[in-house]
Structures are given as structure tokens and as C-alpha cells.
């Protein structure tokens with residue numbers, strides 16, 4: 001079962017093969033175009049939260065990270081000790097109570113049970129203010145093994161997200177790291 005204990009154990013055992021060791025280049029390409037440093041941004045299932053650290057260092061003041069494995073934020077606390085403690089949300093994404101302008105997706109969607117995908121879409125739409133956006137990457141193909149990670153298809157993503165979002169971008173990212181190049185869609189979705 002993919003519960004908090006499962007993920008905490010993976011952190012404790014250093015089984016973090018998803019971790020690319022740096023801020024995700026497709027996400028950076030997107031966030032580098034943002035000019036409003038007061039934008040409220042949430043990264044769910046943030047793990048070491050490299051993107052949040054980068055945004056914080058760039059002067060973004062309203063960056064929030066959520067992860068229900070308490071160990072996940074050890075790295076962020078060490079590297080960015082002045083990151084506001086109140087912005088570290090240790091808990092279940094599906095139970096969050098906050099509103100943001102932008103949600104950033106980096107290997108959180110692929111980590112949850114695929115049965116929860118409709119709930120992810122609903123929750124993301126609920127957390128975002130009207131007109132808010134969800135941006136990030138999704139794996140472009142199903143994986144030939146039992147996840148996590150769980151992949152998907154263009155058709156599935158279109159049908160899932162169009163229930164609550166206008167699809168602004170859903171295309172293979174040219175900025176993915178080499179091992180993921182060609183297997184990541186960049187998405188930019190606006191709450192309908």
C-alpha cells in the first residue's frame with residue numbers, strides 16, 4: 001500500500017531512484033519565465049524539493065512544499081535553512097487546505113495509486129484559485145512493470161484533466177534530463 005509509512009521507509013532506506021539530484025529542467029524552463037515573486041506556488045510530493053529551493057533562492061516568497069514522509073525535507077532544511085518552516089507541509093496532499101496560484105508537478109502524480117488520479121485532478125483544481133495553473137511533467141508511456149512509478153498515455157491524460165482544466169500545453173518536453181528525454185510530457189493546465 002502506498003501510504004506514508006511506505007514512503008517514509010523508502011526515504012529511510014535511501015531508495016530514492018526518482019531523485020534527479022537537481023531542479024527538474026522542464027520545470028525550471030517554465031518557472032524562469034515567472035516574474036511575480038509573490039506568486040503562491042505549491043509542490044506536492046516534493047521530496048528533496050530542488051525546485052522549491054531554486055525558487056526560494058530566486059526570491060520567490062510564497063513557495064510551499066508538501067510531502068507526507070517527514071524525512072523528505074531534511075535536504076531542504078539543510079540547504080535552505082531560511083526557507084519558512086510554515087511552508088513545509090508534512091501531510092497528505094489530498095487533505096491540504098490552502099489556495100495557490102500555481103501547482104508544480106514533478107514525479108508526484110506518477111507515485112500515487114492510479115486509482116487516485118481522478119482525485120488528484122479534483123484536489124489540484126480545488127487548491128488552485130480560479131484561473132490558477134498546474135504545470136510540470138508526466139511520464140509519456142506506461143511502464144512495463146508494477147509501479148510506482150506509474151506512467152500513462154496522452155489519451156488518458158487528456159480525458160482525465162479536461163474534466164477540470166483547460167489544456168494549454170501537453171507535449172513531449174525537449175528539456176527533460178537525458179534518461180527521460182522523449183518520455184515526459186510537459187503540461188500546463190488552467191483551471192476551467
Ligand SMILES: C[S@@+](CC[C@H](N)C(=O)[O-])C[C@H]1O[C@@H](n2cnc3c(N)ncnc32)[C@H](O)[C@@H]1O
Nearest residue numbers: 007018045046047067068069092093106107111
Ligand atoms: C517519487 S517521489 C518524488 C519526489 C520529488 N518530487 C522528486 O521528483 O524527487 C514521491 C513523493 O511523494 C510523496 N507522497 C506520496 N503520496 C503522497 C501524498 N498523498 N501526500 C503527500 N506526499 C505524498 C512521497 O513521500 C515521496 O516523497
